[in-house]
Amino acid sequence: MHRRLIAPGALAASLLLAIPASAADFSPGAPGIGDPYYPASGNGGYDVSHYDLRLKYQPKTDLLEGTATINARTTQDLSRFNLDFGLKVSEVRVNGKKAKFAKTGDQELEITPPSGLVKGTAITVVVRYAGKPSELKINGYNAWHRTPDGGVAAQEPEAAVWWFPSNDHPLDKATYDVSVSVPDGTQAISNGVLQSQSSKLGWTRYNWRSNKPQASYLTTLAVGKFDITTDKTESGLPVLNAYSKDLGDNAGSARASIERTTEVAEWLETLYGKYPFNALGGYVPNVKSSYALETQTRPFYSPAAFANGSNASIVVHELAHQWYGDSVSVDGWKDIWVNEGFARYSQWLWSEKEGEGSAQELADYVYAQHPADDAFWTVKPGDPGPDNQFDIAVYDRGALALQALRNEVGDDTFFAILKGWPQKHAYGNAKVNDFVKYAEKVSGKPLAELFDTWLYQPSRPDAPAAKQARVARSAAASAPAAPKSWKEIAATNGVHEHGGKDRHGH
Numbered sequence: 001m002h003r004r005l006i007a008p009g010a011l012a013a014s015l016l017l018a019i020p021a022s023a024a025d026f027s028p029g030a031p032g033i034g035d036p037y038y039p040a041s042g043n044g045g046y047d048v049s050h051y052d053l054r055l056k057y058q059p060k061t062d063l064l065e066g067t068a069t070i071n072a073r074t075t076q077d078l079s080r081f082n083l084d085f086g087l088k089v090s091e092v093r094v095n096g097k098k099a100k101f102a103k104t105g106d107q108e109l110e111i112t113p114p115s116g117l118v119k120g121t122a123i124t125v126v127v128r129y130a131g132k133p134s135e136l137k138i139n140g141y142n143a144w145h146r147t148p149d150g151g152v153a154a155q156e157p158e159a160a161v162w163w164f165p166s167n168d169h170p171l172d173k174a175t176y177d178v179s180v181s182v183p184d185g186t187q188a189i190s191n192g193v194l195q196s197q198s199s200k201l202g203w204t205r206y207n208w209r210s211n212k213p214q215a216s217y218l219t220t221l222a223v224g225k226f227d228i229t230t231d232k233t234e235s236g237l238p239v240l241n242a243y244s245k246d247l248g249d250n251a252g253s254a255r256a257s258i259e260r261t262t263e264v265a266e267w268l269e270t271l272y273g274k275y276p277f278n279a280l281g282g283y284v285p286n287v288k289s290s291y292a293l294e295t296q297t298r299p300f301y302s303p304a305a306f307a308n309g310s311n312a313s314i315v316v317h318e319l320a321h322q323w324y325g326d327s328v329s330v331d332g333w334k335d336i337w338v339n340e341g342f343a344r345y346s347q348w349l350w351s352e353k354e355g356e357g358s359a360q361e362l363a364d365y366v367y368a369q370h371p372a373d374d375a376f377w378t379v380k381p382g383d384p385g386p387d388n389q390f391d392i393a394v395y396d397r398g399a400l401a402l403q404a405l406r407n408e409v410g411d412d413t414f415f416a417i418l419k420g421w422p423q424k425h426a427y428g429n430a431k432v433n434d435f436v437k438y439a440e441k442v443s444g445k446p447l448a449e450l451f452d453t454w455l456y457q458p459s460r461p462d463a464p465a466a467k468q469a470r471v472a473r474s475a476a477a478s479a480p481a482a483p484k485s486w487k488e489i490a491a492t493n494g495v496h497e498h499g500g501k502d503r504h505g506h
């Protein structure tokens with residue numbers, strides 16, 4: 001704050017105002033939001049409400065030029081603050097005034113406005129930048145997919161630093177307008193609704209809007225040559241799917257899977273309540289990876305996911321995340337079970353509905369697949385550690401925990417819990433223990449021990465009560481046979497293959 005002389009007329013009025021903290025109280029915002037799994041992720045001192053990204057991308061060179069306008073509110077008296085970002089920045093303005101900036105650490109953009117920012121005030125930050133995302137490596141890792149006709153940002157837990165500055169952690173969700181200019185004949189895909197598109201002097205601009213809180217890692221960009229299908233659901237929700245023109249033999253199976261998005265979403269609504277966002281869809285770019293990601297309103301699918309034919313189960317997984325992961329997000333990355341345990345269990349429920357094996361049969365099969373000395377049982381889905389955040393145990397043991405809950409409380413209560421949770425925490429964040437408490441409240445049963453056994457003990461739990469008879473029976477004969485849906489579900493196990501281990505070096 002600048003001390004200045006106050007004109008007598010203004011004095012009386014100024015005394016009525018809250019007295020701002022003295023200059024000495026202004027301090028830097030933390031360079032991380034406080035997540036022990038990823039200490040550099042996110043930042044402290046402010047909360048973002050909206051990102052406006054105005055971008056231009058040239059597929060031939062991978063050059064991305066952008067202006068990010070960020071609306072935020074300060075949560076402390078700030079002398080400076082950080083954004084997470086990796087590309088080269090040319091100018092930063094805070095509330096219209098030029099600010100000093102410096103790159104520190106691997107992914108920090110440290111911004112010092114000309115004067116301190118008072119706690120609780122709205123601020124607007126403008127960042128101008130340019131760079132080639134494919135050339136940006138952080139700890140030797142690059143999350144950007146360079147394709148023959150463009151580029152794609154879709155990765156977990158971090159993707160944003162490759163293409164826009166942000167408070168890069170699910171705790172600080174915001175709405176988005178993403179406007180992208182690309183050469184005519186090329187498309188730009190992002191989240192939410194395509195508000196408009198227009199062409200001028202050889203460039204086409206696509207204006208996308210995602211109008212509900214969205215985590216930075218769930219914000220996606222795909223530039224390339226796509227075939228696009230559009231539709232509306234019976235309830236009026238716009239559906240937009242995009243397929244690279246370059247999918248080769250996977251083109252048919254990709255469409256045969258993703259064109260079932262509306263059907264799958266309507267089925268999930270019967271389980272989890274009304275779909276939480278303003279648009280539906282999916283996209284398949286010509287990337288070399290094999291995973292899929294629940295990018296909000298419009299999941300990303302690698303073509304390799306459809307190499308063995310169609311796979312509706314993977315669509316079930318990514319759309320289930322729209323409730324479990326996107327609307328209700330992790331509080332910290334240790335809470336990953338709140339996403340993956342439920343997305344995997346949704347695949348089991350789809351199998352049950354399709355008559356390809358009940359959730360109990362899948363649970364029996366998974367349990368029998370892993371003998372007591374299998375390392376599978378040493379991973380704790382409730383707090384797996386950053387190295388095991390996307391371990392198969394988080395998915396399969398995570399789903400076993402839900403089957404154990406179902407057996408304990410019965411179907412009526414179990415499905416009431418599954419439907420109630422996404423409403424209770426809609427558009428927010430939640431911890432594993434919040435779910436435990438919620439399940440106890442709805443069921444009226446003490447469940448801490450059950451969840452401790454299935455989510456936190458580094459050893460194989462005893463077979464869940466409801467299936468002991470079955471296990472005793474099958475032990476006499478042989479291990480349970482694989483349910484029909486097993487291959488299709490197992491084919492999604494690479495669903496979140498990602499660079500986490502290399503990237504974070506734990």
Ligand SMILES: [Zn+2]
Binds near residue numbers: 343496
């Ligand atoms: Zn998942």
